[in-house]
Amino acid sequence: KDASSQPKQHVTTEQLNYQDQDRWELESGDAQSPINIDTSKIVPMQDAGDIQLDYNTTVQDEEDNGHTIQVDDTGTAQINGRTFAFTQFHFHAPSEHTINGKHYPVEVHFVH
Incomplete structure (x- = not known):
């Protein structure tokens, strides 16, 4: 998901949920866990x-x-x-x- 346009928030592990991934902070890049590993692109x-x-x-x-x-x-x-x-x-x-x-x-x- 592209999170660059969303307001960022600090969360603890107790607050993590996959419905709000677009609000998770990113160190770099534009995607957050979980990911799909496409073996055709390895x-x-x-x-x-x-x-x-x-x-x-x-x-x-x-x-x-x-x-x-x-x-x-x-x-x-x-x-x-x-x-x-x-x-x-x-x-x-x-x-x-x-x-x-x-x-x-x-x-x-x-x-x-």
């Missing part, structure tokens, strides 16, 4: 070295926060030479995003 990475994951194998903390199961941890992901600090992962059931228009039973988000 651009392959140049080589396997473009992504390096360095996540801990020991969980720091886990919590059922009433919305999802969230697992806090640390580590990094390097993508095309840029480093991103890993903070947590959590689940959505059913999936929040779609692939070729199809939802799946579960989806995991890795938050950096």
